[in-house]
Amino acid sequence: MAETDRSVLDEAWGRIPHTRDVQTEQGAFTQTRIERVITLIVGPGSLVLGAQAFAAAFGGSVDEAQGWHTPLVLAVFIPLVAMIVACTVNRFARVFSGVFAIVFVLALAVWPLATAGGPAPVPTENPWIFYLVNVATVSTVVAFPLWMQVTWTVATPLLFGVVRLLQAGGRPEFVVPVILDVTFALILGSVLLTLVWMYRSIAANVDQSRALAVASYASAAATAASEHERVAVAALMHDSVLGALLAADRASSPRERTLAVSMAREALTRLANAEKDSLEGSDEPVRALRLADDIEIAARELGIELTVVRRVEEGTPRVPGRIARALVLAAMQAVANAVQHADAQGLTVELTGGSAPGGVAVRVRDSGPGFDIAAVPPDRLGIRGSIDARLTAVGGRSDIDSSPAGTTVTLEWESGDRW
Template sequence: MAETDRSVLDDAWGRIPHTREGQAEQGSFTQTRIERVITLIVGPGSLVLGAQAFAAAFGPGDEAEGWHVPLVLAVFLPLLAMIVACTIGRFARVFSGIFAVVFVLALALWPIATAGGPPPAPTENPWIFYLINVATVATVVAFPISLQITWTVAAPLLFGVVRLVQAGGRSEFILPIALDVTFALILGSVLLTLGWMYRSIAANVDQARASAVSSYASAAATAATEHERVAVAALMHDSVLGALLAAERAATPRERTLAVSMAREALTRLANAEKDPLEGSDEPVAALRLADDLEAAARELGVELTVARAVEEGTPRVPGRVARALVLAALQAVANAVQHADAQGLTVLLTGSTTPGGVAVRVRDTGPGFDVAAIPADRLGIRGSIDARLAAVGGRSEIDSHAGGTTVTLEWESGDRW
């Protein structure tokens, strides 16, 4: 049932249109888009504030001689990289984190860089002030919520401290600096809260979507199971019981032959009960056609398979019903190898011979193997989909499994009466 749920969930997810940036995990469909929206907002917003700070940096600076240009380059180059990364949607977290760290280091160096410089004016803010909230919003892109809060509080307070140190603690600077710090704290808190709020909403939407799809998958799986139960019950009543009654009442060779034919038909339908398409024509096909059909069927299961071919010229054509049984049985063997042996050393060989005249398909893997005799009676992956399917068309199946791997051999000879 778990595999059925997963299959239905994957099918439902596949019906949702996927954009280029939408190839994300199913549980983060909305969160991925919110993250992209945040980076698209942060990029242009940082560009505006960064341009204001850059213009202010061209005016008279507070730094001492030899400090202005290195400090400007050290701050604005990571800022430019962050803006570009947020705009194109690549490495946004990396460069945003770098800028946030570099800005705090630049603030910490500010008292040293301004020592011996021109005296500051209480009403004029240095260029670095305009980037405080840019550093705050950079943490919204780069860091978890705990570090976002730390940066939002620490960056304005650090600016206030270094600005007071630069001013020598003069009283006329206290009120302007307090206003600047308060403004930066309020704006930074608003930006942080908006980012947290939108991410929380996106997470709740994704959780609700996952719950809805899971409920749909469970309901669809239950409906599919019930449909299969009804179909098999009808098959048992119409075909299997009919064949048993015919066998019980058979008294002449002709009636026995008819009963055998009905039993084989019932086994074929039972083995193919999970296949929706009709059985198709019984027109004979070339032996090489089996390899093509098996590769195509495996591809539908998501397995890229190349079937080796060793078919002699003059190999008899294979009846359509036999060909389908061989392909479906081999596909079941391939599915078992993928599921239980992780497709280790998986190879498939199709052989055809003129004497005695027939075809064989061998599916090999180098997995851990299993005990064929220990398979529970209610497991029909081998008994129903391989053994019964081949027996229904007069073929033979053989399974050889040991610690070094498993080989499934499926054979049909043109002389067999199927």
């Protein structure tokens, strides 16, 4: 049963649409898409700040000493460009984002050495490296786990403040501007980190709820499949096995023995194919008159010669294949009951069809002694499983009228009932 539950779960999950560029595992449907959105925001968003830093690096005053500016710019901007491209194309985004975050911190660490002996800094002008502080912090949301993201978000602005004051030699006029810059970087980095964490949490909750819904659907579908299997097996056991045993036990004439042998042969065939769905086959609609032909052929295979009376009007709708098979099987169960319990006295089968309302009906009559329907034991499935349940499963109706004058089993289906 575990394999059945797994296949049902796979089928349920398969109903959720998957895009061509994202292949998700069960339970990570929304999280995968949120991660893709994050990388798309980090890439192009970093491009804006990176362009601003690049313009400041080559369009204004230079803070580094001679021989430091170009190598330091290349060391920072090459990983930045690689990160932007990787996030945009969604290839190696985590690797290049982590490389940039680490390289930028190293660049900040050597900043006091790179600016030693260089031009005197101006308090009102920020160096080009400042514009990349939040790019370094936001890159960690792609590359690192949460605790490292928090560490980078707090430590990187503080490190910039320290190296900026070292560059300025600790002059008092730099204290307030540096504090403002560090505070701004801390606030912006914290907001970005919080937003990413919030969206990831929402995506995880959505996926958890979806997984629970799919599991609930799978459980319900598995239960329904088990019930369907139970009813099908019960009908098979009664129709094929118990029917053959009862016929063999009661056979007292050549005709009854022939019927018992035919039923036993059918039982063996159906048991050999028990793993197949009893309703398998094409559901292509068939002519109503086809039902009469199928009933006659099935009866002949059981050793019963009968001719179905046909009263089918012009315009009678075609019957879906699944319903046609259910009507034929139910009719044959009624015929077998008439042979076993009424010795086929006055046995007749009539097929009627009408166009308004569109539908068909099969009536199996015998002139036997009849029986009390309410007195049928619950474990006898000839009527409940093989007739009533079978017709109900395909949207049909069954009615049994029995009296000392005989029994009439009516099997009906209307085109508007279910199909």
